[in-house]
Amino acid sequence: MTADVHGTAQREYLDGLRDALSDLPATEVSEILDDVAAHLSEVGAELGTDADRAAFGARLGTPRAYAAELRAAAGYPSAPQTAPADGEGAARFALVALLVPTGFVLFGGLTASFDVGSGLGFVLFGLFLGAVAVPVVWRGGPRMTQVAALPAVRRAARSVPDPYSAAGRLTAFVASLQPAWWLLRAVLAAAVVVGFVLGVRDGAPLLLLAVLLVPVSVWLGFRTRVDRRLLWLVVPLNAFAALVALALPVAFAVYGAPRSAITTYNAGLWQDDRRIEDIRPVDADGVPLTGVYLFDQDGRPIDTPANCYDDSGAPIAEQGPSAPYPRGTSGYDARTGGCVAVPPGPLVVAVPTPTVTPTVTPTVTPTVTPGATPAPTPTGAAPAAPTSQATPTG
């Protein structure tokens, strides 16, 4: 468990070593670091509980000195002259000027969901802090080498997973979605300007502005890859756009959904996707019945509302639910603008033949048959029960 206890000092030492060897081929560096990681673990175990950064330094020398000795023994070229470490304070300030305004924008965006005024205040204060850093950031040059050389930034850059691992493939996939994000943030910016700043609730201006902003957003995306100074502008704005992207679906769910949900309700009586306008009851011989009332399994009347609507879609005349079947149908008359009742006309229906019924209700038959003819013999569907019932009588 030594490796865990003294992990931090060892990792720092390895990081320092990796930096000092960073000009060598990556595969070679990783081989060396494999060896040295095992070495550090052994040394850590030897040092015991005192194995902190200073102890490693005292035992092995600084990572830079260790790397120099290793280079000499391994026959690698000596380390290239590194840039002087001046301006580190300015680089730190620039980094803070990137992170703090982004934090303020995120916090302000979250606060705005409770209190729009103070939320906007946080966002603006964050952007003001960022503006203060503009001269420092601008002096840093397009690649911002001083900031990139900061240990924290190097560590973050190194934490990118190995491209052949699952995590690495996922990271690469997410990174490949970047252009899609550039398009999305243009649309989000248009939505904020049109909907929030101008207060217009119309699709056309939003679409127009989005079309204008997409090239700007894509250009900014490509430009940021070359000129890292733009990160100080892009990262806080991206944070804001991401908040808007999260907030918009929530706003739609809260304010937009109920209105649209009501309109999908279908009134009336339906079988599958067929609307039933009238019911034509007949008896077992196919003779039409009149004056029939129908109820469902709970005793509630089954109703077929009139299928007659005016131009606005409202039903014009409704027969009372108390009317017996058949009721006839009703249709809209364009000349009068009203509804016309269409009485039930002659109807020929195919009544199901009785031979079909026993298969559906076989248990009914035996109770009727004692002494009588065993007439509608059940088919093979239910053979056992009727015969055993029939034997005592015969």
Next chain:
Amino acid sequence: MDPTQLLKGVLDLAVLAVLDRADGYGYEVLRGLRTAGLHDVGDASVYGTLRRLYNAGLLTSYVVPSEEGPHRKYYSLNANGRDRLTESTKTWRTFAGTMEGLVGG
């Protein structure tokens, strides 16, 4: 005279000799050298030498997982390495004999 200056020239031979006795990972090689009396050899020099001999095709390596910490990379002499060891030993003996004759005489 500074022994580290002397060591630089013979470190290859020393490392090959230790690995000829038994395969070993870096720290074992280092301990082997120290046990033999080469106290002034630097840790980083041993690791650097191992890398150079490996890159020169004199060593093969294999990884053995370790329960306590990072896995260990063992190095072993291959045929080239043994040839080099024989050759270097001969050179060393001649050189040491010459020096002995010079200094002792």
